[in-house]
Amino acid sequence: MSELETFREEVRQWLEANAPQALRGRRNDPAAVPWGGRNPRYAYPESADWLERMAGRGWTAPTWPKEYGGGGLSREHERVLHQELARLELPPGLTGFGLSMIGPTLLQYGTEEQKREHLPKITGGKIRWCQGYSEPDSGSDLASLQTAAVRDGDEFVINGQKIWTSGADLADWIFMLVRTDSSGKKQAGITFILVDMDDPGVEVRPIRLISGASPFCETFFRDVRAPVGNVIGEPGDGWTVAKALLGHERSMIGGMAAPRVSLPELAAEYLGRDEQGRIADPVLRHRVAQSEMDALSFQLTVQRNADSLAAGHQPGPESSMFKYYGTELNMRREQLMLSIRDQQALGWEGDGYSEEELLQTRAWLRSRANSIEGGTSEIQLNIISKRVLGLPG
Numbered sequence: 001m002s003e004l005e006t007f008r009e010e011v012r013q014w015l016e017a018n019a020p021q022a023l024r025g026r027r028n029d030p031a032a033v034p035w036g037g038r039n040p041r042y043a044y045p046e047s048a049d050w051l052e053r054m055a056g057r058g059w060t061a062p063t064w065p066k067e068y069g070g071g072g073l074s075r076e077h078e079r080v081l082h083q084e085l086a087r088l089e090l091p092p093g094l095t096g097f098g099l100s101m102i103g104p105t106l107l108q109y110g111t112e113e114q115k116r117e118h119l120p121k122i123t124g125g126k127i128r129w130c131q132g133y134s135e136p137d138s139g140s141d142l143a144s145l146q147t148a149a150v151r152d153g154d155e156f157v158i159n160g161q162k163i164w165t166s167g168a169d170l171a172d173w174i175f176m177l178v179r180t181d182s183s184g185k186k187q188a189g190i191t192f193i194l195v196d197m198d199d200p201g202v203e204v205r206p207i208r209l210i211s212g213a214s215p216f217c218e219t220f221f222r223d224v225r226a227p228v229g230n231v232i233g234e235p236g237d238g239w240t241v242a243k244a245l246l247g248h249e250r251s252m253i254g255g256m257a258a259p260r261v262s263l264p265e266l267a268a269e270y271l272g273r274d275e276q277g278r279i280a281d282p283v284l285r286h287r288v289a290q291s292e293m294d295a296l297s298f299q300l301t302v303q304r305n306a307d308s309l310a311a312g313h314q315p316g317p318e319s320s321m322f323k324y325y326g327t328e329l330n331m332r333r334e335q336l337m338l339s340i341r342d343q344q345a346l347g348w349e350g351d352g353y354s355e356e357e358l359l360q361t362r363a364w365l366r367s368r369a370n371s372i373e374g375g376t377s378e379i380q381l382n383i384i385s386k387r388v389l390g391l392p393g
Contacts, residue, residue: 007077011084018053019090020046027089028261035096036125038172051125054093061099061123064107068115069123097129097167098122102175102194105245109233118194132162132176132195132219133242139164142177143186143239147221149178149193151228151235156180156193158201158224164373168204168217171197177242180235192238192245194230201225210365212348246319246375263288263333267340287336294329302326317387324380327370334360334367 023046026032031043034051042048054060057071062078064070073081085092103122106115121127138145147160158178168174174195181189195202201224206214233241264279267288272280279285305318337360338345345360347353371377385391 004076004080008080008084011081012087014057015084015088015090019088020044020050022046023050023090025089027086027091029091033091033095034093034125035128035167035170036094036098037128037170038126039170040125040128041170050091051093055124058123060092060094060125061103064103064119064123068107068119070119094123094125097131097175098127101131101245102129105175105232105241108244109241113229114232127172128167128170130165130168130171130174130197130217130219132165132174134164135161136163142242143190145177145179145190147176147178149180149191149226151180152225154228155225156191156228156231158193158195158221158226160221162219162221163216164207165204165217165219166215166373168197168219169206169214173197174202174219175232175245177238187239189236190238190242191235192232192241193226194232195221195224195226199224199226212362213366261337263291263336263340266337270340270342270344284336284340287339291329291333291336295333298325298329317383320375320380320383321388323374324377324384327377331367331370334364338364 022044023032026044032047034040034042034047036051040048051060055069058064058066058069058073059071059081061069062071062073062081063075064072066072071078071081099122103119106118110118118127122129132147133142133145135145135147147158147162149156149158151157156178160178162168162174162176165171165174174197176193176195178191178193179189180191183189197204201222203220203222205218205220207216207218208214209216228235232238267279267281267284271284274280279288302322305322341357341360344353344357345364347358347361349358
């Protein structure tokens with residue numbers, strides 16, 4: 001038996017013994033995925049135990065170094081772990097911006113003290129993070145941000161406003177961009193800093209969306225004090241750190257292309273099968289087949305990039321390609337699922353619709369934001385044209 005096969009057997013036995021029964025089969029249920037934080041809210045009580053057990057193995061961040069609470073696994077071993085989680089249809093042990101955005105950025109740019117302070121809390125699910133980039137007048141043109149941070153001894157005093165801060169009403173800490181110098185070009189004088197949301201000068205207001213949910217917030221900062229030691233990189237050099245984090249964010253958003261439900265099974269359930277066992281509607285059958293091929297091709301490409309990152313390559317313009325294509329693919333899939341369910345996907349509440357059908361309506365509405373968040377599709381195409389194709393600006 002090879003070393004990978006031995007590891008697979010070990011993982012399989014551990015999951016059989018430790019994975020809560022209530023979470024098995026809940027892989028595609030967003031409410032089953034633990035987010036952690038100082039005041040966690042779980043739809044399933046078993047989620048807290050699942051997080052603790054997975055964190056104890058270092059499997060909330062399988063490839064991170066063990067000294068920071070990670071699993072120290074290779075990409076090949078991580079792949080085996082994910083395959084075994086999928087076999088039991090289990091949700092991951094933890095999710096959130098700590099794992100997908102600020103954690104990788106700290107590994108790249110953080111001091112040893114910052115890594116030891118924050119990374120174990122991320123892997124252990126002790127702290128939930130949000131992102132403070134966009135402002136009311138600084139969205140796609142992020143470098144024009146105006147939230148100001150003035151140094152006062154060993155602290156920065158922060159005043160300003162951020163918007164579209166996902167999950168800010170539930171977050172414990174925020175990683176954000178502030179302006180510490182306005183004398184040079186707009187990309188200069190920007191500082192990347194970490195701020196505790198418990199500071200009395202932080203105010204969060206949820207933004208109600210058409211989907212009925214409030215994942216986005218306005219966040220206000222009034223004389224908020226953050227230690228100089230919370231700066232990642234050097235003061236005034238935050239644009240460099242910000243671009244690296246955007247690469248991680250865009251790769252994460254591109255990962256939305258991972259299937260939420262099986263399209264062939266969904267189509268067979270709602271449309272039936274013909275005498276040959278195929279999806280009965282030939283037009284939708286073609287669209288399902290095309291979507292499945294596109295998704296598989298995209299996943300294999302993302303995997304090749306993940307292998308490259310494991311070898312030390314940092315996110316570059318390819319993250320814009322993943323973000324653009326992944327979100328377009330996700331929006332097309334949500335639209336296709338709407339077509340498959342037909343009028344059963346038009347419900348908002350009341351009798352006559354299943355829970356999954358009502359979720360479909362909201363998921364489709366939510367997907368429309370994919371082309372905006374994390375940098376608009378137009379911005380990604382500009383980046384690709386300049387930095388990949390070499391076209392003139």
